[in-house]
Amino acid sequence: MTTTFLAKIITIEEFLKLGFIDESPAWEYINTEAIQKPMGGGKHSLLQKRLVAVIDTATSDYEAFPELRCSCGNRSVVPDIAVIDNNQIPLDESGDIISSGINFAPAWVIEILSPAQSQTKVTGNILHCIKHGTKLGWLLDPSERSILVYQPHSLPDLLIGTDILPVLEGVNLIITVEEVFAWLQRRK
Secondary structure (H helix, E strand, C coil), rough: CCCCEEECCCCCCHHCCCCCCCCCCCCCEEECEEEEEECCHHHHHHHHHHHHHHHHHHCCCEEEEEEECCEEEEEEEEECCCEHHHHHHECCCCCCCCCCCCCCCCEEEEEECCCCCCCHHHHHHHHHHHHCCEEEEEEECCCEEEEEECCCCCCCCEEECEECCCEEEEEECCCEHHHHHHCCCCCC
16 A cells, blocks of 8 residues: 655645545645555554553543544644543533644554554654653554554663553553554454
8 A cells, every 4th residue: 555645745734724634544744745644454453442442441541542633843643542631632612522633742642553654654753742742652563563662761662572561650551562462363
């Protein structure tokens, strides 16, 4: 699958006004280019679904959102999972969550590498979020059964097997890399 680019260079403000950017698969704005994300596939979808459920069950301080637009620092990305402090969830005048995404970096960003995706581009999105306030980033690589962990002011950690994954303070979750990827196994 090839990534689709918007030919004309536009500003982030122009990009955010485009009516199609949240159609599936979503579009992202990176370095003055509008780029459509590749479709994730079965492994991607299952990991995303399970992670959102596990994180939401493990905390009342944060909420995990799949495919939520996050715009900050002249970039607009749609992480596979954005975990947001409940006190930061933007609400409209009736108290409902707004439908346009967020204009800040989430506390925790999780990306699941798809076969058609560039690891460099996805890593760039995680690092951009970290530079703008994200406290924790995970990059899951299903083919390698590994997770790269990004945190401010430290080198990334490559975790595998029985390594325990770091989570945000206030998230009551102890999970290993192999437990995450075990969700992909189907027994007959």
